[in-house]
Amino acid sequence: xxxxxxxxxxxxxxxxxxxxxxxxxxxxxxxxxxxxxxxxxxxxxxxxxxxxxxxxxxxxxxxxxxxxxxxxxxxxxxxxxxxxxxxxxxxxxxxxxxxxxxxxxxxxxxxxxxxxxxxxxxxxxxxxxxxxxxxxxxxxxxxxxxxxxxxxxxxxxx
Numbered sequence: 001x002x003x004x005x006x007x008x009x010x011x012x013x014x015x016x017x018x019x020x021x022x023x024x025x026x027x028x029x030x031x032x033x034x035x036x037x038x039x040x041x042x043x044x045x046x047x048x049x050x051x052x053x054x055x056x057x058x059x060x061x062x063x064x065x066x067x068x069x070x071x072x073x074x075x076x077x078x079x080x081x082x083x084x085x086x087x088x089x090x091x092x093x094x095x096x097x098x099x100x101x102x103x104x105x106x107x108x109x110x111x112x113x114x115x116x117x118x119x120x121x122x123x124x125x126x127x128x129x130x131x132x133x134x135x136x137x138x139x140x141x142x143x144x145x146x147x148x149x150x151x152x153x154x155x156x157x158x
Contacts, residue, residue, distance in 0.1 A: 049155035072133035
């Protein structure tokens with residue numbers, strides 16, 4: 001009973017937050033070319049759209065060498081997150097929020113960790129083994145590995 005009450009309280013809180021969040025306009029800003037980046041020790045060089053979706057939905061939780069995947073995202077109400085969710089997960093922001101809420105209520109998984117800015121995302125990915133995230137293409141450095149690009153709504157090879 002207590003778990004159900006906690007789940008309902010969490011669901012109510014999330015719905016209130018979502019209801020108070022400003023709506024995201026699909027054409028509010030032009031799409032930004034994104035680079036999906038990993039820590040340099042991750043044992044892959046390229047990921048396709050379905051692999052990325054599995055990682056960012058937390059369905060795939062380990063790299064090929066057994067190392068734990070640590071996925072990073074932005075807050076749900078940011079344009080970079082909305083663009084990534086549309087282009088990679090094939091979900092609009094409201095649907096993505098319902099997806100995570102449903103998983104949390106069922107106790108199936110946690111949500112990806114969040115960082116507030118692209119600059120911090122690039123720094124975190126460079127420092128944390130096993131990590132993956134995405135940044136505007138202009139923030140690519142030699143400290144990370146680019147494993148995919150998201151351009152004009154499509155996932156392409158690095």
